[in-house]
Amino acid sequence: MQWQIREDNTIPLNLQVDDVFLLWVKSEVQHPVIALILPWQNVTLDQESQKIWLRELRILMDAIRAKVRQQYLKGAKLPKVAEIREQLLSNLVERYLSQHNADWQLMKDLESLLDLAISTDSIIYCISS
DSSP states (O other), X not given: OEEEEEOTTXXXXXXXXXXXXXXXXXXXXXXXXXXXXXXXXXXXXXXXXXXXXXXXXXXXXXXXXXXXXXXXXXXXXXXXXXXXXXXHHHHHHHHHXXXXXXXXXXXXXXXXXXXHHHXXXXXXXXXXX
């Protein structure tokens, strides 16, 4: 699966997306419009759809962060001191990344891609491979 941002007179930005990962994302997405268009054919997302999908991706990212906390904190509460809390969460995320690197990085890439598309008034195309 290949994603591109296309603007006139610019080079497309490409992102390869693993189909199994995309199936997982599709199963997790709550918004019915986005769930329908997540893409098994050539699809063009208009700006409004991109914004909705970006919101969905951020919800998924938050869910993954919650899983990180649940998996590694085992019910322990995060410290109240901000610096210690941030350091602990950073360590937890690093440990999580070492086990789930591909999925996490793909979600971050998709989030960045959508942010870029929205900020530059671009359209994202999905090209099935």
